[in-house]
Amino acid sequence: MNSKVLKTLEYEKIIDQLVNCAGSLLGKELCKHLVPSSDIEEIRTMQHETSLALARIYQKGSLSFSGVYDIRGSLKRLEVGSILSTQELLHISKMLDVCSRAKSYDRKDNDEAESDTLDVMFQALQPLAPLAGEIRRCILSEDEISDDASPTLKSIRRSIGQMNDKVHAQLTSMVNGSARTYLQDAVITMRNGRYCLPVKAEYRSQVQGMIHDQSSTGSTLFIEPMAVLKLNNELHELELKEEKEIEVILSTLSSRAAAELEPLETNLELLTRLDFIFARAQLSRSYNGSEPIFNQKGIINIKKGRHPLLDKKKAVPIDIRLGKEFELLIITGPNTGGKTVSLKTVGLFTLMGQSGLHIPAFDQSELAVFDDVFADIGDEQSIEQSLSTFSSHMTNIVNILAKATPRSLVLFDELCAGTDPTEGAALAIAILSNLHRQGIRTMATTHYSELKVFALTTPGVENGCCEFNVETLSPTYHLLIGIPGKSNAFAISSKLGLDDYIIEEAKGNLSQQDEDFESLLADLENSRVTIAKEQDEINHYKQEIEQLKSRLEQKQESLDASRERILREANEQAHKILRDAKEYADTTIKNFNKFGKASIDSRAMEQERNRLREKMSGVEKKLAIKPAKAKAAKQLQPKDLHIGDSVKVLSLNLKGTISTLPNAKGDLFVQMGIMRSQVNIRDLELIPDVETANPRTTRTGTGKIKISKSASVSTEINLLGKTVDEALAELDKYLDDAYISHMPSVRVVHGKGTGALRKAVHNYLRKQKHVESYRLGEFGEGDAGVTIVTFKK
Template identity: 75%
Template sequence: MNPKALKTLEYNKIIDKLTEFAGSALAKEMCRNLQPSTDLYEIQALQKETSDALSRIYQKGAVSFRGVRDIRGSIKRLEIGAIIGINELLSICSLLDVCSKVKAYSRNDRDPDFEDSLEAMFQALQPLTPVSSEIRRCIASEEELNDDASPALFKIRRSMRQINDKVHAQLQTMVNGSARTYLQDAVVTMRNGRYCIPVKAEHRGQIPGMIHDQSSTGSTLFVEPMAVIKLNNDLRELELKEEKEIEMILATLSARCGEETEALRDDLDLLTKLDFIFARAQLSRSMNGTQPDFNEEGRILIKKGRHPLLDKKKVVPIDIQLGKDFELLIITGPNTGGKTVSLKTVGLFTLMGQAGLHIPAFDHSELSVFHEVFADIGDEQSIEQSLSTFSAHMTNTVSILKEADDRSLVLFDELGAGTDPTEGAALAIAILSNLHRRGSRVMATTHYSELKVFALSTPGVENGCCEFDVETLRPTYRLLIGVPGKSNAFAISQKLGLSQDIIEEAKTHLTKQDEDFEDLLADLEQKRVTIEQERDQINSYKEEIRELKQRLESKQEKLDLSRDKILREANEQARNILQEAKDYADTTIRNFQKYGKAAGVSAKDMEKERGKLREKMSTVDKKLSAKNAAPKKSHKQLTAKDLHIGDSIKVLSLNLKGTVSTLPDAKGNLFVQMGILRSQVNIRDLEKLDDTVITGGNFSKTGSGKIKMSKSASVSTEINLLGKTVDEAIMELDKYLDDAYIAHLPSVRIVHGKGTGALRKGVHNYLRRQKHVKSYRLGEFGEGDAGVTIVEFK
């Protein structure tokens, strides 16, 4: 990209903002060197990195890269076996600490299968925890090593402290004792690394020792007393040993780091790149940016774009399109109406997008990859432009015409201004026509009406304008595509108080063609406003309809849930009542069987038990009647002649189907077989079912030889027990197997699912105890596998 366009479109200010978000000096350098790319795949990769980093920031917050220091010089010295200093080792430790934190940031609370464009970089980081821990253990600060950096250093420093204590003790004894009168001050000081006391010059002979220094006036001598010379010598020897031991420790640490130079270089490169990427993401978040879609067809579609250098609370979003239905856009309108901002927005968005930066616009805005962006945008927009200004703009235009091609975006601000309007308009039309023939994408702002006509009459060229409210004399800063800007000079002058007579006289100087053109523009503007108002009203109606639809759907959903709940509760209650009746009937039958076998049991006792059963059935019948909201169907009252042994009937009080076992007696009582239950009921409690009866050749024509088709037609060959407990499943399975056996089904399929196997085990334990079950097995491939059991009857 040419540097002039970058400067004109204020790309450098975006780079300055980006640099502020980088945490390390190397990443800041990368930000400052960021240039727009012309490779589509590289641009898409950069955009993907920015989007992935932004997604991580929104999910987990920002990550800090402060502490990443430039250790490239230290790495080079380590590679040749040099010993590096404490500061360099601390810089390496700081880098590794950041590496560890960033590595933890990447894996904390994340899906282990998650992967984006940054995951490989995060995974390649090597925190080298043993190295950083060793450096931190040995080095206390930028100026000192820890005492326990090595056993030898610990021993040396302990000895130094002991000797220091002895020296101080002896000197303090002298200072506070008889030598006090010979001293200038009662203090202990150091000269040339040795402990001394300040002695008055006239008393030099009173304190034997070595003179190391004297005051500027010569009145004070700094004397090392003879009593501490030996101790000071020992202390100096220990200091030399300490320096040698420190050098050995630094050599050891340097050797340890030297073994990891490749990993350190990789960590530095990866952290710098990640810092750079997350700086781009932070910039995107600060301006509510989104990733644009890129193409190579010269197509631009910006949705609600906001210039990133303007106050986002005040800037008016604009919609701009170029390159799809037209390749050249001419924008007209009053000064300060936003024309220049529109040009800069398109140019700056293009540069930012091609540099891998997000743009402050709605999702799925489109930008094209341009090899060059040219911009001739001047800050001087006064009508009193001088010839030199025109010459400067024309010089820029000439340089643009030398290089522009079909992969160029060209932006002109006030093209042709600064000279005679007629000649300026003619030049502007010629320049735009030339660029249009080359296939360049062009946006130009102008005040010339001739360019409006040029746009209306030339294919591939479109008018646009920045809307202006004549009533308030203020621009709205909205960019309208397809509408040429109307000259508002007369209307504005009238609003500002210019005499109507002068305005009318001015109108007489306009040609008929100019008046017709202005009237056409005014008519177009009025129609546009009307259409926009109607569109807003239609959108309002659509929103209201959508809300009504949502409320109706929500209401219907609640009704469906309520209905299902009521039906579920009713079925549950009915099942409980029937189960209660069945359990009581089973108990009574067992009692009858027990009474029949027991000696000395009277018929009165048996009749009492039968009476209890009848009362229980009557109670159950009442409960069922109360729970059943639907009216019962009327049925024909049966007589003894209507029934035959083997007929299919329904016991109304129990709501169960069965077959006639005996004919009615004089009171109308008869026995009915209902599955495994054989009970005496009255003929008034029965309803005859219409069944098709088939007699086989091997059966007699009595009731015992009839096959009931209604039972086999109503009983399914499969029962589904999924979602039930073992007790619920066995209770339902018991009734189902009785019905299937009576219906002469050869085999049935029980669906119990795989799950934990508890339901399958309970079903198999039950089947093992059934005498009418010939065999059972798990399903094979295609039958449901271990999720079903196939049962065969005897």
């Protein structure tokens, strides 16, 4: 990639931003030397690394690499056996701390999560915790070794402290004693590492000792008294021992670091690489970038791209495509309309993408891999070379034409401007035609109308324009592809106050062809605006339809879910009700059977009936849909009822006979088989008597028979211990009474024995016309010792 285009497209400013995102000096160096690549696999790898790092930043936050120092020199010294300084060892320790922090940063909560490229790099890091901990224990700072670094050093420093105390005590006694009059100041000073007293020059002979220094005026001599000379010597010897012990400690630490030389080199390389990758991710985050899709077909499709050096709150996103339907794009329009920014955006995105950097555009934007990018943008006038603007631009264009290939991207800003418009337009068309014939992807901006016509009439060439609002005299910066732009010189001049007659005269100077062409452009612009508005309305309606569709789908899903839930709950409730009903029915039958075996307890039977009615009422209240009650043909009145009348109890769906007349509240007793229950007149339906249809329903005197029989007949007869004749006589009378009492079935107890009584009973039953069927009892009913008899209805 030629270096000139990097400066022209301001790629260096992007690199400066990238450098600021790196945390280490070595990472910053990698960022500083980042240049575009033309190897598509390398580009895709770098882009993928940037995306992986960006995903981690969004998920876990940033990772700092500020503790990674350039320790390559220290590692070289360790390789040859040198002893490192405290600063060098601390730098190694801090790098290992960053290494440990990075390992913790990339630790996954789910061990089954799939590993990626960065995981491999993080996993290869070796924090070397024992080495880092030992360095931190021994070295407190670059200028201080810990007393606990070794027992010897601790002992020496204890002795130094004691010796210092002795020297200070001796000198303090002299300062506060007879020597006070000889001193310039009552202080203890240090010269050349020795404790001294500031003695006045005229009293030199009064203080015995060694002179180490004197003041600039010569009036003060700094003398080490003989009394502390020996103590100072001992103190100096201890300090030398301390220095030697520190050297031993540093040597030991250096040896331990040298033993880990290979892991240290690997850690430095990996951390530097990770810092470089995360710097690219941080830069992408700063301008909300995305990973572009790369191809080798020369196709560019940028979706809502923003120039990264413009304020992202003010920059207008643009859509640019090139290389698929057309290879050459000519952008026209007024000055300051955004044409140059569009060119720079395409060029800078290409450079950034091929450097492994994300671009500030929507996802799924496409970029092509180019071997080189050429740009002729800006004022190229060169005073030193005595070249005009046109000459300077043409020199650059000649160089571009000589080097451009089908795998190049060429950008021209105001192609062939600065010279005669007619010749400039012809020359521009020739240059663009030459590039187009070679299949070189090219973008150019121009004011020449001839180039607009060239784009309209040449296959593979497309017009584009930067939209301009004439009413407000301001550009919208929207790039429109497929429509040539107008210069709007007349409209702008009129808005700025130029007299109308001058503008009309100017229009008269235009040829009819130029005027027709400008009118055509105006019509195209008006049509575009109308289509754009209609398209916006269509998109708005589409969004509303999608929202309605989504809401309907959600509502339908909710209804389906509710329906399934209600049906499921209803089935479960129905199953529960059936189970409870069966259990309660079994219990009720057992109770009534119990009543039938012994003498009838009317009160107990009534209580049992009330419990049954309350149970049914409770079940009905729980139902969402109440059971429909059969309506009587007409509302019964007390005068319509007589004792012995046949009625139907609607709530129980049972037939019975009236035992008492209604009271003031309409309550009366009804005999239903062996049950006698109090009901209300509103719950009754009168059953007409049909004498011919049922011999059991006779009007005269029958009611009394029904009442007496219903009140005394049991649901079973016990024939045990009786002879066949006695048993058959009682059975005959019992069956008549039971049939008259409307019992659906009865239970005949004859026992098992020899089977003679059972056989006689069955022979008798076989001949009775009012007996529908009979059978032996099942398990729980008495087995073969009982016969169940069912009457005809």
